[in-house]
Amino acid sequence: MTDPAPSPLHVEILATGDELLTGQIVDTNSVWLMDRLWDLGVMARRKTLVADDREDLAAALRETTSRSDLVVMSGGLGPTEDDLTAEVVAAAMGVPLELHEPSLEAIRERFRKLGREMTPNNAKQARFPRGATVIPNRFGTAPGLLVRLGRGELVALPGVPVEYRGLSEEFVLPRVAARVGATPAFRLVKLFAVPESHADQAMRPIMDDPANRGVRFGYRAHWPEIHVKWAAAPASAGATGGSAAPSAELHADRILAQVRGIFGDAIFAEGKDELAPLVVEQLTRRGERVALAESCTGGLVAELLTRVPGASKVFDLGVVAYADEVKSGVVGVAAGLLAAHGAVSEPVARALAEWIRRAGGATWGIGITGIAGPSGGTPEKPVGTVYVALAGPSGTEVVHRVWRGDRDRVRKTTAYEALDLLRRATRG
C-alpha cells in the first residue's frame, strides 16, 4: 500500500557493530528513524549494517556517501578499540583527528556528576576529524559529528537508543525537514481487529481518488492494532475542480473525515494515543473505577491497565479465575450457571462482570471467559470462542466472538476487546 513518490532527498542509513550482525541486537534505531523520515516525506533509499572492521567500514562509507545527499550513521563512537567511526571518517576525508576541548570538558563534567572516574579511553570520544561539526550530546557521553563527504553530508550518531533518538530529533530531522521544504501534514488512525486486507479494500476509494494523488498512505499491522496513516505534502493537493488547492493540513483532515466515516467505531485512537492509557485517562476524568474478573486472558487486561502510570486511580481489584472451582468458589458465579451453560458462556461472563463490579465496589466490572487454546475446543465452542462482559451503571453488555489464531493472538485480541468496550462506554 505504500506509494512512495521518489524522495526529494537521497538519504541512506548506515549502522556499524558486530552485535548487529550476529543477531544479538536488533537495530531498532534505524527502524525508528526510517519511520520518522517517512513522516517527512522521505523514504530512506538504503540501509546498511556493517561490522566493526576498518576495511569494511571504510568501504561502506565510500559507497554510501558517493550516492547520497545525507548518510545517517550510527555506532562506533564508544570508548573502546572496536569503536572506529571517527578514525575511519577522518581517513576517508584525508584529515587527522583533533581533540575538541569543549567536548572533553563536557565528558569530564558528565563523569564528575555521575561520581565516576573518567578513563583515558573516554577522552577518545572527544577526538573528531578536523573540520567536523561536533553535535553536542546532552543524552549521553559521546557527541555526534557532521562532515561533508562524497556527494553530500555524513552525520554520525551514537548507537545508544536514547542518544540516537534524542540527537535525531534535535539535529537530524530538523535538518532534513529544512532541506525537503514544507513538511507534509500527517495523520494516523488506529483500528481494532480489522484484517489488513479489509482495511486496504475499504481505503481503496480514498487512495484511488485523483484528488488524493501524491498523498502517501501506509499501514502498520501489530494485531489486533492496525495503523493507517497518510501524509499530504503541501504541493500534493490534487485538482479540486479549478478551485485553489487546499493546504496540506486541510487536505489531511478531509481524508481523516472520510476515514472516520468508513471505519467508525473500529477506530480506537488517533495520533499518538494508545488504548490502555486512553481508558485510564477517561476513567480518571470521570472519577470512575473498573474491576476485572479474567479467565482465558489470565491477567493480561490487568497487566495492560497497570502498565500505565496512574492506573491505581482507576483500578483496585482484579481476579484471575482460571479453574471452574474457582469461578464458583472464591468468585461468586453460581455453580448452577456453570453446570447449565459451561464456563465459556454468555451467562458466566455476565455473572463474572456483575460479581466483580460489586466485590470491587467499582463503577465498571469486566468479566471474560473463553478458550484460548491450543486445547479445550469443541465443535460448538471452538478454540477462539470468547465472551467479554461489561457491567456498568445502566446494565451489562456481553460481546461474543470467535477469533482465529493461536493462543497468544486470542488472548491479546480478547484483552483489547475488553478495554475497547470500556473505552466506548466511558468516552465523552
Place this chain on the structure above:
Amino acid sequence: MTDPAPSPLHVEILATGDELLTGQIVDTNSVWLMDRLWDLGVMARRKTLVADDREDLAAALRETTSRSDLVVMSGGLGPTEDDLTAEVVAAAMGVPLELHEPSLEAIRERFRKLGREMTPNNAKQARFPRGATVIPNRFGTAPGLLVRLGRGELVALPGVPVEYRGLSEEFVLPRVAARVGATPAFRLVKLFAVPESHADQAMRPIMDDPANRGVRFGYRAHWPEIHVKWAAAPASAGATGGSAAPSAELHADRILAQVRGIFGDAIFAEGKDELAPLVVEQLTRRGERVALAESCTGGLVAELLTRVPGASKVFDLGVVAYADEVKSGVVGVAAGLLAAHGAVSEPVARALAEWIRRAGGATWGIGITGIAGPSGGTPEKPVGTVYVALAGPSGTEVVHRVWRGDRDRVRKTTAYEALDLLRRATRG
C-alpha cells in the same frame, strides 16, 4: 564481548522491500538468520536493505555478489509488479526468465487446495532465470532460487517469515554448515538480573583462558534475562598441556561446568528453556499448584504463567490487589498489618502469600508488593522497592529488593523474581 574470528565464509544478507525502508516492517528475518549463522561460526559481513527499485536492486546485487561467497536475499518474489527479484537477477546474469513447469504445477495445486482462484500474476512466481536452481517451497507459494553470480552464490528466498525461516533451515543453513565444515558445539545459559557488565567481568577468566582461544562468546541482554552463549569449533580446542585436543562438544561442556560454577543459581535456564514454561513443567510433574496475590506487578505474573499452554493444570487463582482497601477487604490481609508496616513491607507480602495459598487451596502461594513508580516512592522506600513472598509446605520465604529502572523494568524484574523463586523451590 563478541570475539568473532574472521568468518571462514563471506556471507552477506540482502533484503528488498519499500516497507522495510519506511519503518513499517522490521526485518526480523535477517536478525533470525544472523543469529543462526553465528551458531554455525559465521558472522554475516554485511546486511543491506534496499527499496523495490530496479536500479537500486541491480546495484545492490552487483555489489554484494562481487564480494561474497554467499548472498542470502529475501523479498521481491511475490506476484505483484513491485516484485522484481527474478527479473533483476536474470538481468545481472545476462539470461532470460523461463517458465519452470513443476513450480507452476505446484502453485496451481496449492491454490486448488486452498479453494482459491489462481491469478495470472501468480504464474509469474514460476518464472526463473535460465540456469537457476529452483528451491521448492512447501511453506508457501513462491519457490526460492539459487544462482552463481559474481564471486559466489546468490540464494533468493521469499520474505514471508515462515517461508524464509523454513527454506533457510531446509536449504541455506545446511549448505553453509557443509561449506564451513564441522559445526561448532553451541551452549547457552540464561541468567536472571545480572548486569551485563558483571556478567562480562565474571566471564573474563574463561574468555581469556588460552585453552579457550578460538571459542566465540556472546551476550544477549533482554533485561531481566541475560543470555551468555559460546560456540566451540572442532578445530578451536586450545592447548591442554600436550594432551589430545578435546572434541568440540567436550570443550563446550567443560566451559559449561565453569560457567555453572561462576553463576550458580543466577542461571535460571539452559539452552532453549524459558522461565515460565519451566515453572509450569516442574509444577505439572510434581502435581502441584500455585496461587498468586499481586500488587505492583498488576497481573504480570499471572499473565506470564497463563501464556504457557497447559498452565491451567498448575494455576487456578490470581488476585490483583492494587489498593490498600482491597488488600484488607477482599484479600485477607489484616488491617493492622497495613497500618503498622505499610502496604509495601515484608509482613504484608508474607500475609498476601499465605492468604492466597489458603484461599486458592494451592501448594504454593506468591505474594508481591512494591513501588513500581514513577510516583509513590519515599526516602525509606524508594521507587523500585519490592517484597516477593513464596509460601509453601515448609514455610514462607520473603525476598526484599530495590530495583533500579523505570516502571516497566521494576514490574518485569519483580515478576521474574517471583517465578524464579518458585522455580528454585520446585526443581528436582
